[in-house]
Amino acid sequence: MRVTLSVNGKPATIDVEPRRTLADALREDLGLTGTHLGCEHGVCGACTVMLDGLPVRACLVLAVQAEGASLLTVEGLAGEDGALHPLQQSFTEHHALQCGFCTPGMLISALDLLNRIPNPTRAEIRSEMSGNICRCTGYNSITDAILAAARSLTQKD
Amino acid sequence: MKPAPFDYVVAASPREAVQYLADVEDASAKIIAGGQSLMPLLALRLARPSLLVDINRIPGLETIERISETTIRIGTLVRHRMLCAQTNSPLLHEAARWIGHSAIRTRGTIGGSLAHADPAAELPIVAVATGMVIEVMGPSTQRTVDAQDFFIGTLENSLADDEMIVSVISPLPERWGFAEYTRRHGDFGLVTVAAAEVQGEVKIAVGGVGSKPVRMLESEGLVNDSVTLSGQLIDQAARAAAASVEPNGDFHGSARYRIGLVEELVRRSLRQLGSGQADSEVDWS
Numbered sequence A: 001m002r003v004t005l006s007v008n009g010k011p012a013t014i015d016v017e018p019r020r021t022l023a024d025a026l027r028e029d030l031g032l033t034g035t036h037l038g039c040e041h042g043v044c045g046a047c048t049v050m051l052d053g054l055p056v057r058a059c060l061v062l063a064v065q066a067e068g069a070s071l072l073t074v075e076g077l078a079g080e081d082g083a084l085h086p087l088q089q090s091f092t093e094h095h096a097l098q099c100g101f102c103t104p105g106m107l108i109s110a111l112d113l114l115n116r117i118p119n120p121t122r123a124e125i126r127s128e129m130s131g132n133i134c135r136c137t138g139y140n141s142i143t144d145a146i147l148a149a150a151r152s153l154t155q156k157d
Numbered sequence B: 001m002k003p004a005p006f007d008y009v010v011a012a013s014p015r016e017a018v019q020y021l022a023d024v025e026d027a028s029a030k031i032i033a034g035g036q037s038l039m040p041l042l043a044l045r046l047a048r049p050s051l052l053v054d055i056n057r058i059p060g061l062e063t064i065e066r067i068s069e070t071t072i073r074i075g076t077l078v079r080h081r082m083l084c085a086q087t088n089s090p091l092l093h094e095a096a097r098w099i100g101h102s103a104i105r106t107r108g109t110i111g112g113s114l115a116h117a118d119p120a121a122e123l124p125i126v127a128v129a130t131g132m133v134i135e136v137m138g139p140s141t142q143r144t145v146d147a148q149d150f151f152i153g154t155l156e157n158s159l160a161d162d163e164m165i166v167s168v169i170s171p172l173p174e175r176w177g178f179a180e181y182t183r184r185h186g187d188f189g190l191v192t193v194a195a196a197e198v199q200g201e202v203k204i205a206v207g208g209v210g211s212k213p214v215r216m217l218e219s220e221g222l223v224n225d226s227v228t229l230s231g232q233l234i235d236q237a238a239r240a241a242a243a244s245v246e247p248n249g250d251f252h253g254s255a256r257y258r259i260g261l262v263e264e265l266v267r268r269s270l271r272q273l274g275s276g277q278a279d280s281e282v283d284w285s
């Protein structure tokens, strides 16, 4: 089936089987391998992307369901000039990644968190990020990174 | 894993959706709503439907409508996120906050949660405690089912293969309490309790202790027979609830542990029902 959608501001058309997940369509059909797949059934959060401005698990959406949708993946976070998004910058500064496998999903979930709660407490970050699993870093540095990004983002406005 | 192959259609109306279901001979068509329970089943190949009927583009099913002073109608496609955002029903707001994570609440729907009939899920428990009425459509039928009769067992509801939920009528309780215990924020509750007073009658439903939400009839009787909700009466009702359940133990918690949780969470939900205030939330930091 043909699906027309927009990914990181650019129009895209793909031709997929109905069973193709949005995550696989991004990776295999559009070559955007920044979206990672851990569990493929909704529990690890690695595949989290924004669909029409709201976070979704890309492994729990069919590509054919994204007809007409507007997506933001980790590849779309940095600016046109390649400047890192404040969250990405903060993740590197606070050692919030080791292998980086969970990081794309962490960043998109963190973006959603800051959209809803611009000035979160540590406790809020811990509970809001509980749907994203990291197997190496430990969650303290990830929490530090999100707190620092929240500060820099709210100071800017 | 990846799902096995299936055909896919987008329904334009409830009637068209149920006709698609009816037209598939071996009853192996499935509705997909939020996909937050069905997609994992497809990925694990625990479900292998031949046809998926997507209801997400049917207009008019994503609204909450006030139908009287004391009732609202909730379209089947109303997302958990929207239940968190609405203010008509504080109980539904509170319960929906406990469902999974933000990305799950973006897509998951009330109709999907009820149809999926997970015995630990929040919305079925609230449905039973408040006495929701589920509005169901088939190819040539339309009927309503009381929440109490809707749930048959684990992941089992009383819909025919060619029926779908269109909406639910949700009474707004005068007083309510909600208490849940999870090991990690966003997990399914080990035990979840909803208590709701609708038209002067209190119902208490508990999840995580059987194959569907279980009513605490003896505790309800104690509360409903008494004029005031004293601390002593609440303790008595909580103990009666604990004595009435026979949960299975698993690696998340033993049977005794769950019984202990039932007592404490029934106590908390009744205290909240009586005072309008929840016991202070756990600090996760």
Ligand SMILES: Cc1cc2nc3c(=O)[nH]c(=O)nc-3n(C[C@H](O)[C@H](O)[C@H](O)COP(=O)(O)OP(=O)(O)OC[C@H]3O[C@@H](n4cnc5c(N)ncnc54)[C@H](O)[C@@H]3O)c2cc1C
Pocket (backbone or CB within 6 Å): A041, A042, A043, B030, B031, B032, B033, B034, B035, B036, B037, B038, B039, B040, B055, B076, B098, B099, B100, B101, B104, B107, B108, B109, B110, B111, B112, B113, B115, B116, B120, B121, B122, B123, B159, B163, B164, B165, B166, B186, B187, B188, B189
């Ligand atoms: C990581 C994770 C954590 C979760 N945590 C929780 C939690 O803590 N608590 C909780 O309650 N849930 C939880 N869920 C499940 C979530 O709430 C689902 O949204 C819900 O169970 C199903 O709703 P859905 O709209 O996604 O349904 P779908 O997955 O689309 O469908 C589920 C079932 O219902 C049927 N169905 C859907 N709509 C209708 C309809 N209108 N008429 C008839 N049948 C229909 C489908 O055919 C299917 O069999 C979690 C899910 C994930 C992936």
Ligand code: FES
Pocket (backbone or CB within 6 Å): A036, A037, A038, A039, A040, A041, A042, A043, A044, A045, A046, A047, A048, A057, A058, A059, A060
């Ligand atoms: S790959 Fe989608 S949640 Fe794990």
Ligand code: FES
Pocket (backbone or CB within 6 Å): A096, A097, A098, A099, A100, A101, A102, A103, A133, A134, A135, A136, A137
């Ligand atoms: S950095 Fe390796 S899984 Fe998170």
